[in-house]
Amino acid sequence: MTKTTDFLSHLNSSQRTSVEHFCGPLLVVAGAGSGKTRALTYRIANLILKHRVDPHNILAVTFTNKAAREMKDRIQKIFAEQIALSQYNKTLDKLAPHEQTRLRSQVYKTYIKDLWIGTFHSLFSRILRFDIEKYQDEKGRRWTKNFSIFDESDAQSVVKEIITKKLQLDDKKFEPRSVRYTISNAKNQGLSPRDFEREQPNYRGRVIAEVYGYYEDKLAENNALDFDDLILMPVKLFQQNEQVLGYWHQRFRHILVDEYQDTNRIQYDLINLLTTNGETRKSEWDWRDRSIFVVGDADQSIYSFRMADFTILLDFQADFGDGLPDEDTRTMVKLEENYRSRETILQAANQLIENNTQRIDKILKPTRGEGEKIYCYKADDEIAEAQFVINHLRSLEQQHSEFNWGSFAVLYRTNAQSRPIEENLVRQGIPYTIVGGLKFYDRKEIKDVLAYLRAIVNPYDTVSLLRVINTPRRGIGKTTIDNLVNAAQQLNLPFWEILNDETSVNTLAGRSAKGVNNFAQLIRKWQEQVDTLSPSAIVQGVLDESGYVKDLQNQGTDESLDRLQNVQELYNAVLQFEEENEEVNLSNFLASTALTSDLDNLKEGQAAVSLLTLHASKGLEFPVVFLVGLEQGLLPNYRSLDDPKSLEEERRLCYVGITRAQEILYLTHARERRLYGSREPAIASQFLAELPKELLSFHLSSQAKVSSTSRSTHQPTQKWSHPQDNSANNNSSAADAERDWRVGDRIFHKNFGIGEVTHIFGSGNKISLAVRFANLSTPKIVNPKIDPLQKVE
């Protein structure tokens, strides 16, 4: 590229200031709709084009994977435009289609591929794939790069098992969800189980501390990390190993963080370490060829339940800044011009958020003309509310050619509120996508298949092995599994090592031994294929050979058909993953499934009404927004009513919802709402009263002209080849009855040689022995009644 045309002319002056900032720290306070994504993407392009920064040296943190994808697309487009202009003297769209494609792929290879853009979780899990084997925790535990990522439900089952099985406590008194939440908070404050325990004045706290300790043990045993670890562990690794930190510090010279108001303390530590190389003396910082650039809006901070802390944003200048007085500061830029919403909508938003005390003074300045009033509607109940919404979006869709179904979004505080809306949309045959709620990767059948894959990649992942050992049914029952698990526990061996040993299985599993051995053999076979076959081929193999698909086919119910479709969709997801990614392997695919949210799949231009929570709506925009359920107890949520701080967060949430709307905004609430089946009276949200009356227009009825539309259904089909059965099993037996056995006895086994008894399980007829043989690395469990062995003196 020889010359760069002035692509910065697309920016307003504050955007331009932030984009042209080169080295050192900069905070961009970016109001809703003020073009912050534009600032971020142009900045990255500018760093590369003007300052000749190697893409390899840039790290950009986004809030969702979708935002990351979009950012890459937009940067790619900027480059393609530039090259088109400088090489062909034409704009990109004037080039022949194949030239455009060629140009785009060239841009991808030279610039985009090497950019690290993603969420905290995906970026740092990637770093851990490189360096986790250099890490050792305070108890000396280690992980391999094949670690599993436990999602929230995995984590909760681990917690539950510890509460009920290990500590024999009532899981009604210690609800796994709430205990896991407390543990997560502790981790996000960087507290170890011991740190946390010290802070606990009461019994409950000490129990949770104990659970926390066992929980960490369990993760380590499984070679697994939870979501919190993906951030926390890099911090500890960087603190522990200065070479590792030094490498990544050198590597990422230009760091950008979007949605900075929603970072938490640990994420801040991580950014701080990378930026400063762990140097605490500001005077030693060297900002030549280095920058930290964060974008955020304290008024849109809505993740405090996840320990996000917007004072981190407020402190940015103090943390990284140049210490100049505010007027002369070179470390903050405000973007206040709003390009998204009509003036009426912005006025309402501004007025609402003024009621908050904790904020940076900032106002959204309109650029798009006044627009319609904000429509308010009080419905009789949630059904009537849904009817109102659907009637109005229908008539809008019919009357305005510029709207299609994708122009509409229905936003709500809780996922449960989607139901009546959804039912109504289905009845009317209006296409819709629902974001969140029951996630694709949370479905039982998907988790089952993923558990196979996880177990293949990481056989220490006992949670996954146990999930699928008898799924589909292989006649392996609870007793058998208990036997195997107990043996592993007693011998302090990974479950897989017992499972993987035919002799031990034959001893412990009795009649089910054949099934267990077949299962282990399947896993082994797939493990061998991991390095040679593509992920999709492995998945295909798993689906066929595990019998999972066949089992679903045999059931032949509506539900199983549905599941079959989902499994097919998973297979498609692998194929898509293979197409879209550079480093294609099973492990990376699994990481992507664990870290991909529903939101990431929300496609624009897809002609469907979007249903989503206020939280999920952050960063999105829609021509028409329906914000429903504006009631005391719902928004603001009842749990925040007596706490001023959380009430302010609810107000921010409402603010986020309002500022999603470009043209038209509806606010609705119901007089009465169904909760658990019983009807409860509801009163209008206090936030409604905080909006200026002159901007509102009150609807009295839900009627809007309606005509009939067609219904849409979907019917993908799939075919699976038949699973093949492989069995290889034989049992030699020789009775050599001995009276009694003791730990420490030395024995001779015809196949394995000399060994020593380390454990005894059961007694009488059911006795079995764990034996450590001299020339085998792992102990075996043998049955003295069957196996060819004898005591030696």
Add this chain to the structure above:
DNA sequence: TTGGTTAGGGACGTT
């Protein structure tokens, strides 16, 4: 060991 039935508890938000 499996599959079906029932009772009881429950939903704020998400990587």
Add this chain to the structure above:
DNA sequence: CCCTAACCAA
């Protein structure tokens, strides 16, 4: 009203 977990029958 819906889902899960626990229990019971075969």
